Amino acid sequence: MNQQRPKPTTAELEILSVLWEHGPATVRAIHEILSQGKETGYTTTLKILQKMADKGLVTRDESRRSHIYHAAIQAEQTQRQLIDDLVRQAFGGATEKLVMQALSLRKVTPAEIESLRKLLDQLEEKSE
Incomplete structure (x- = not known):
């Protein structure tokens, strides 16, 4: 279900x-x-x-x-649902636009940048 x-x-x-x-x-x-x-x-x-x-x-x-x-629901499940709706409704399905807006809102720490790099590397490996 x-x-x-x-x-x-x-x-x-x-x-x-x-x-x-x-x-x-x-x-x-x-x-x-x-x-x-x-x-x-x-x-x-x-x-x-x-x-x-x-x-x-x-x-x-x-x-x-x-x-x-x-x-009754997990935080991650709810966050994914809300983000998916936001990407579709406000950004026309363009995840890149959402990420760029989110990153431009405030200063990103070096630890966050490193975490983002690791995530991008993982995504790149999956798409190859």
Whole structure:
């Protein structure tokens, strides 16, 4: 079954990022992390998590008094889906344009350049 899940909204991505970084958590724990530095209501976090569960983006363990939410999708899977959509929609399918824009946004460190060189070498080897 190769069914694509719905794309997460910006708010849903914030919650998924918390779950990817910290692991399964209660609404309270997720809310506390999200509300650092900004006003976010607990009920808003709860409602978003409920919608995410309905969409299949998270799973909910209801075996305890405080429900535990788990990310139902991996970070890499979500990033690939979002990048693929971005390349097709904003760059007409031209990956090179996306990479050039991304690299022009900020200063690239020598370590990042080395990592990019290794990736390009690997891609070149595969295409030969």
